[in-house]
Amino acid sequence: MGMTITEKILAAHSDLETIEPDEIIECDVDIVLGNDITAPIAINEFEKLGVNEVFDREKIVLIPDHFTPNKDIKSAEQVKQLREFARKHNIKHFYDTGRVGIEHAFLPEQGIVTGGDCIIGADSHTCTYGALGAFATGVGSTDMAGAMTTGETWFKVPHSIKFIYYGKLNRWVFGKDLILYTIGRIGVEGARYKAMEFTGEVISSLPMEQRLTMCNMAIEAGGKSGIVAPDKITEDYLKDRSIRKPVFYQSDEDAEYIEEIEIDCETIEPQVAFPHLPENTKNVSEVSDVKIDQVVIGSCTNGWLGDLRIAAEILKGRRISPNVRCIVIPSTPEIYKQALKEGLIDIFVNADAVFSTPTCGPCLGGHMGILAEGERAVATTNRNFVGRMGHPKSEVYLASPAVAAASAIAGGIASPEEI
Amino acid sequence: MVLRGKCWKFGDNIDTDVIIPARYLNTTNPNELASHLMEDADKEFVNKASAGDILIGGNNFGCGSSREHAPISIKGFGISCVIAKSFARIFFRNAINIGFPIIESPEVVEETDEGDELEVITKEGIIKNITKGLEYNIKAFPPFLQEIINNGGLMNWIAEVKLK
Numbered sequence: 001m002g003m004t005i006t007e008k009i010l011a012a013h014s015d016l017e018t019i020e021p022d023e024i025i026e027c028d029v030d031i032v033l034g035n036d037i038t039a040p041i042a043i044n045e046f047e048k049l050g051v052n053e054v055f056d057r058e059k060i061v062l063i064p065d066h067f068t069p070n071k072d073i074k075s076a077e078q079v080k081q082l083r084e085f086a087r088k089h090n091i092k093h094f095y096d097t098g099r100v101g102i103e104h105a106f107l108p109e110q111g112i113v114t115g116g117d118c119i120i121g122a123d124s125h126t127c128t129y130g131a132l133g134a135f136a137t138g139v140g141s142t143d144m145a146g147a148m149t150t151g152e153t154w155f156k157v158p159h160s161i162k163f164i165y166y167g168k169l170n171r172w173v174f175g176k177d178l179i180l181y182t183i184g185r186i187g188v189e190g191a192r193y194k195a196m197e198f199t200g201e202v203i204s205s206l207p208m209e210q211r212l213t214m215c216n217m218a219i220e221a222g223g224k225s226g227i228v229a230p231d232k233i234t235e236d237y238l239k240d241r242s243i244r245k246p247v248f249y250q251s252d253e254d255a256e257y258i259e260e261i262e263i264d265c266e267t268i269e270p271q272v273a274f275p276h277l278p279e280n281t282k283n284v285s286e287v288s289d290v291k292i293d294q295v296v297i298g299s300c301t302n303g304w305l306g307d308l309r310i311a312a313e314i315l316k317g318r319r320i321s322p323n324v325r326c327i328v329i330p331s332t333p334e335i336y337k338q339a340l341k342e343g344l345i346d347i348f349v350n351a352d353a354v355f356s357t358p359t360c361g362p363c364l365g366g367h368m369g370i371l372a373e374g375e376r377a378v379a380t381t382n383r384n385f386v387g388r389m390g391h392p393k394s395e396v397y398l399a400s401p402a403v404a405a406a407s408a409i410a411g412g413i414a415s416p417e418e419i
Numbered sequence: 420m421v422l423r424g425k426c427w428k429f430g431d432n433i434d435t436d437v438i439i440p441a442r443y444l445n446t447t448n449p450n451e452l453a454s455h456l457m458e459d460a461d462k463e464f465v466n467k468a469s470a471g472d473i474l475i476g477g478n479n480f481g482c483g484s485s486r487e488h489a490p491i492s493i494k495g496f497g498i499s500c501v502i503a504k505s506f507a508r509i510f511f512r513n514a515i516n517i518g519f520p521i522i523e524s525p526e527v528v529e530e531t532d533e534g535d536e537l538e539v540i541t542k543e544g545i546i547k548n549i550t551k552g553l554e555y556n557i558k559a560f561p562p563f564l565q566e567i568i569n570n571g572g573l574m575n576w577i578a579e580v581k582l583k
């Protein structure tokens with residue numbers, strides 16, 4: 001019987017020729033990732049073990065992105081622990097403030113993760129890298145510690161769900177809208193433990209950044225991973241950036257899926273996910289009279305250059321509503337520099353937005369734009385749980401950069417059509 | 420391993436914030452974490468429950484963030500195992516990795532009431548409801564995961580099996 005791309009990648013990283021869903025296997029990992037919140041626990045566990053060396057100093061990635069630049073003494077201490085560990089073990093991929101970007105944008109951009117990889121990260125949005133044709137999934141800190149020691153980890157082989165997106169995308173509809181729509185349709189448990197394989201003519205012509213946005217939110221449907229089979233777009237993206245040689249896998253014609261879901265994209269409008277679950281989606285045209293206090297354009301989901309360009313296109317020559325604070329955060333230093341070069345930063349600051357250096361910041365209610373009681377934000381981030389951006393009685397509405405920018409001008413949730 | 424204890428029952432989608440609220444994540448000390456276990460679901464829980472007791476959950480137990488503090492606080496309290504209809508993926512891994520037994524069984528969850536006394540014989544995959552006189556065969560953990568649990572978690576297993 002045929003295998004899915006996910007099964008092939010996992011088999012290639014184990015000693016097995018063929019594998020089946022639900023089987024438990026041990027796999028070699030190509031990259032082990034941790035951040036300033038999860039890596040300290042992993043480092044403690046690693047040090048308790050008393051081994052002298054990590055399995056491979058080039059395959060461990062430490063990214064202090066959540067509170068960068070350090071917001072307080074505690075966060076500074078956590079990053080200090082990462083920094084000292086990186087020095088002691090000569091870890092190749094440690095990036096400090098000024099050089100660091102949000103992990104799930106930074107790793108693909110810098111070519112640290114690549115096609116055919118098996119990647120674990122102590123962060124639930126590690127699933128982002130599936131867009132490169134890799135198997136990537138979020139784990140806990142002990143998993144990270146274990147893999148830093150042995151270079152291996154265990155997996156239960158996931159069943160795959162095939163999503164087939166057909167038709168043509170409407171104007172102002174992006175990868176973000178496709179994934180929000182999908183989560184709205186299957187629910188936050190809809191893909192629990194499963195690999196979400198995104199296919200179809202719409203995905204074939206979707207730019208890499210938007211594929212990354214879609215895979216990023218696989219976890220929001222409970223998914224173990226998201227994946228897009230590699231094609232010309234993947235090859236072009238990886239060509240001059242991948243620091244290791246990518247391996248390209250494809251699902252077999254007769255691969256078995258636990259479910260196949262067809263989605264007609266012509267019926268999809270820009271989406272908004274209402275508090276407090278990403279599955280609470282609505283068409284933006286059905287939303288009226290939701291006044292907002294803040295807009296955040298950024299995060300590992302939508303802080304890509306393409307996202308900033310779309311936001312700038314809408315904000316150019318306009319002013320943000322006097323009742324709204326708008327915060328724009330590029331995901332990486334490279335994106336920051338490019339935005340500077342293209343004049344995007346001028347557009348944002350002239351529209352009265354704040355333009356920040358790369359950080360997770362408000363996405364997890366960390367810093368750089370926390371909501372007060374009763375406040376509402378439209379954000380291009382990925383989670384709208386209770387208290388995610390601040391006060392437990394604040395609200396987050398998830399949307400694309402286009403809807404977010406339009407809403408910033410309108411002072412309430414709005415479609416770009418209205419601007 | 421034979422586990423025996425009184426059951427405490429919770430519903431679907433018990434998330435990691437309910438198990439251990441984010442405001443207590445400034446420590447990784449298991450005892451300190453355990454003193455706030457299930458606080459936002461039932462403030463009195465830590466006073467009512469005893470070491471050895473069993474938690475019963477519905478679907479998607481442990482959903483939410485990848486925080487390992489959730490199973491650490493349950494184990495730290497002395498809860499002997501969690502039986503749920505289903506577990507969220509990262510919680511499942513984290514529990515196994517810290518050597519904490521969890522069991523997936525919709526049948527047991529449906530037929531167990533709060534306060535029932537259960538006995539779990541992990542190796543043979545048997546759960547007995549002592550109060551009601553019922554017995555269930557549960558799918559044993561795959562040998563690999565059982566080995567990790569028996570060693571007291573992933574890092575101990577690595578020390579004993581991988582590094583020897």
Ligand code: SF4
Binds near residue numbers: 125360
């Ligand atoms: S941007 Fe938000 S979701 Fe992404 S890694 Fe940072 S905190 Fe997590």
